[in-house]
Amino acid sequence: MEKKGDALLPADSPNEEPQPFLPFLAPSPLAPFTNKSVPRLSGLCTLNFSAAESMMSMTAIDCWDFFAPFLANVICCPQLEATLAILVGQSSKDTGMLALDGTHAKHCLSDVDQILVGQGASNDLQKICSILPSNLTEASCPVKDVNDFENIVDSSKLLEACEKIDPVNECCSQICQNAISEAARNIALKDYGLSSTDVSHVLPEHSSRIDDCKIIVLRWLTSKLDPSSAKKVLRGLSNCNVNKVCPLVFPDIKGFAKDCGNEISNQTACCNAMESYVSHLQKQSFITNLQALDCAALLGMKLHKSNITRNIYGLCHITLKDFSLQESGCLLPSLPSDATFDKSSGISFLCDLNDNIAAPWPSTTQLPSSSCNKTIKLPALPAATSAQSGSWTSFSDLN
Numbered sequence: 001m002e003k004k005g006d007a008l009l010p011a012d013s014p015n016e017e018p019q020p021f022l023p024f025l026a027p028s029p030l031a032p033f034t035n036k037s038v039p040r041l042s043g044l045c046t047l048n049f050s051a052a053e054s055m056m057s058m059t060a061i062d063c064w065d066f067f068a069p070f071l072a073n074v075i076c077c078p079q080l081e082a083t084l085a086i087l088v089g090q091s092s093k094d095t096g097m098l099a100l101d102g103t104h105a106k107h108c109l110s111d112v113d114q115i116l117v118g119q120g121a122s123n124d125l126q127k128i129c130s131i132l133p134s135n136l137t138e139a140s141c142p143v144k145d146v147n148d149f150e151n152i153v154d155s156s157k158l159l160e161a162c163e164k165i166d167p168v169n170e171c172c173s174q175i176c177q178n179a180i181s182e183a184a185r186n187i188a189l190k191d192y193g194l195s196s197t198d199v200s201h202v203l204p205e206h207s208s209r210i211d212d213c214k215i216i217v218l219r220w221l222t223s224k225l226d227p228s229s230a231k232k233v234l235r236g237l238s239n240c241n242v243n244k245v246c247p248l249v250f251p252d253i254k255g256f257a258k259d260c261g262n263e264i265s266n267q268t269a270c271c272n273a274m275e276s277y278v279s280h281l282q283k284q285s286f287i288t289n290l291q292a293l294d295c296a297a298l299l300g301m302k303l304h305k306s307n308i309t310r311n312i313y314g315l316c317h318i319t320l321k322d323f324s325l326q327e328s329g330c331l332l333p334s335l336p337s338d339a340t341f342d343k344s345s346g347i348s349f350l351c352d353l354n355d356n357i358a359a360p361w362p363s364t365t366q367l368p369s370s371s372c373n374k375t376i377k378l379p380a381l382p383a384a385t386s387a388q389s390g391s392w393t394s395f396s397d398l399n
Contacts, residue, residue, distance in 0.1 A: 038118060039111070039114035039115045039117070039118040040114055041111045041114060041115075042107040042110060042111055044103075044104070044107040045104060045107045045108035045110075045111045046091060046095065046100070046104055046108070047087045047088065047091050047100075047108050047111070047112075048087070048090055048091050048094070049087070049111075049115065051086075051087070051090040051091070051227065052083060052086050052087050052090060052227050054227065054228070055082070055083045055086055055087075055227050055231060056083060056112075056115055056116065056119070057119060058079065058231075058338055059076075059079050059080055059083045059116055059121065060115075060116045060119035060120050060121040061119075061120070061338070061339050061340065061341050061347070062075045062076050062079040062080075062338055062339050063076040063079070063080060063116065063121040063122055063125055063128075064120055064121065064122070064339065064341075064347050065120055065121065065122045065123075066122075067339070067347060068121065068122035068124070068125065068128055069122070069124075069128055069285070070285050070286055070325050071285070071286055071339065071349070072128050072129060072285060073242065073247045073285055073286075073287070073291075074239075074242055074285075074286060074287065074288055074291075074332050075286075075332070075337065075338065075339060075349065076125075076128070076129065077128065077129035078234075078235055078238040078239070078242065078336070079235065079338065080116075080125060080129050080131065081129070081131075081234070081238065082230070082231050082234035082235055082238065083112075084109075084112065084131070084135065084136060085215070085218050085219050085222050085230075085234060086222045086227050086230050086231065086234070087108075087112070088100065088136060088219045088222075089218075089219040089220065089221070089222030089223040089230065090222065090223060090227065092146055092219065092220070092223045093223055096145060096146045096147065097144055097145060097146065098138070098143075098144045098145070098146060098149060098216050098219045098220055098223075099136070099137050099138035099141075099144040099216065099219070100136045100137055101137065102133065102134070102137060104136075105133040105134065105135075105136035105137050106133040108133075108136060109126070109131065109132075109133050109135075109136060113125060113126065135215075138212065138216060139212035139215070140208060140209045140212045141187065141188060141209060141212040141213040141215070141216050142187065142188070142190050142209075142213075143187040143190060143213070143216060144216060146220070146223070149187060149216070149220055152186050152187050152190060153183045153186055153187065153217075153220075154183075155220075157179065158179050158180070158182075158183050158217070158220075158221070159221070159224055161175050161176050161178075161179035162176035162179055162180065162221055162233055163221075163224070163225060163229070163233070164229075164233075165232075165233055165236050165237070167232075167236040167239070167335050167336060168335070170236055170237070170240060171239070171240035171243065171372065172372040174240075176233070176237065177237065177240065180214055180217050180218070180221075180237075181210075181214070183213075183217045184210050184211075184213035184214040184216070184217050185210055185213075187213045187216065187217075188206060188209045188210040188212075188213040189206065218234060218237075221233065222234070232336075235336035236336055238336075239288075239334070239335065239336050242288065242291070243288055243290040243291060243294075243334050244294075245291070245294065246287075246291055246294040246295035246298050247284075247285060247287060247291060248281050248284050248285070248287070248295050248323065249284065250281070250298070250299060250302065251277065251280050253277065253299075253302055253303065253306060254306075255273065256273045256274065256276075256277045256303075257303065257306035257307075257308060258273075259272070259273035260273060260274065260303070260308050260310075260312055261306070261307060261308060263310075264310060264315070267315065270312070270315070270316070271315065271316035274312055274316045274318065275316065278318065278322050278323070279326075281295070281322075281323055282322065282323075282324070282325060282326035283325070283326075284325065285324075285325055286324050286325045286330060286331075286332050287323060287324045287325075287331065287332065288331060288332045288333065288334045288352075289320060289331045289332070289333065289334050289352050290334040291323075292320040292321070292323045292324060292331055292359075293320065293360070295323040296313065296318075296320060296323060296359040296360060296362075297360070297362045299323075300313070300361055300362040301362055304362070311361035312361070313358060313359040313360070313361045314358065314361060317358075318358070318359045319356055319357060319358055319359055320357050320358075320359050321356065322359065323359070330351040330352075331351065331352045332349070332350065332351065332352060333350055333351075333352045334352075337349060337350045
């Protein structure tokens with residue numbers, strides 16, 4: 001990641017040309033399916049890949065070989081999941097089905113892998129994103145036929161709620177999410193003679209069925225939208241879930257707590273321990289600014305439980321970006337974004353320039369922060385400026 005002084009250097013800076021990351025291996029986004037290796041397709045997949053050419057090309061860039069594990073949670077996997085939903089949804093216009101059978105699902109997922117790897121994506125995407133052939137089937141949802149779906153669901157109401165979503169406000173207003181949940185409950189409870197209003201009768205075992213039916217609902221939505229519009233909806237919805245959870249794994253804090261306990265008799269030892277601890281978090285993945293708020297709150301609560309009540313973040317100058325993958329330090333915007341590729345700057349993505357904000361120390365009763373908590377002032381709620389005020393940063397080396 002190129003950095004000059006304390007400011008991230010935009011990839012198109014006229015003052016310095018960043019070194020691209022393996023540009024000779026990278027495919028041009030303008031030439032989908034031209035590759036560094038020719039995909040060996042099964043010939044047994046019924047999906048119409050040409051209906052989502054641009055989506056496939058974008059997914060290959062978002063899941064670029066070296067960076068896929070580091071961008072998995074925020075960029076790569078949401079884009080891959082959206083691509084799979086759009087492929088099945090678009091194909092349903094010809095097949096009348098919103099799911100594949102097990103055999104075709106296996107062949108199609110293999111073909112998707114082959115195409116993406118051929119354009120430079122990681123060959124471990126199924127593992128990185130926990131994708132299985134069953135993710136292309138109906139799983140436990142009892143409805144997969146388009147006609148059956150439209151006979152059960154108020155499709156005009158669903159489409160009106162979801163054909164265009166506000167990525168800033170949807171996560172709080174949940175207009176589209178509520179419509180999807182209602183439709184999913186209706187089709188999930190079809191065999192039980194219950195309606196979506198009979199929530200009190202929904203048994204725990206029905207919950208996973210409703211979740212599977214939400215995927216069917218999303219595929220139906222993508223069949224009614226062009227791939228570009230469908231992608232905006234799906235990525236916007238996925239970011240609502242992404243920003244709710246801190247994706248980091250926290251190592252044991254016992255050693256850290258020892259150095260920072262007892263009224264912190266040695267501030268230097270405490271901050272060294274804090275720096276060492278945070279360095280383990282900085283090797284995991286890039287996260288969004290809202291995820292960083294959640295991560296800071298979660299770690300703070302863990303420290304509270306270890307009887308560390310002094311503001312260690314303030315004492316040791318811990319900022320929100322300290323929770324994200326480090327080379328130059330970068331938080332991703334809370335709104336959906338994609339990586340990009342060009343021959344001069346390599347693989348790039350947007351960073352939020354608000355990431356030097358001090359990590360907030362939680363009170364003893366404070367829960368992880370929510371993007372819908374209007375009292376939060378840093379780096380704030382998903383707002384339009386959050387994705388526009390960043391700079392494009394190029395990677396030359398992360399080793």
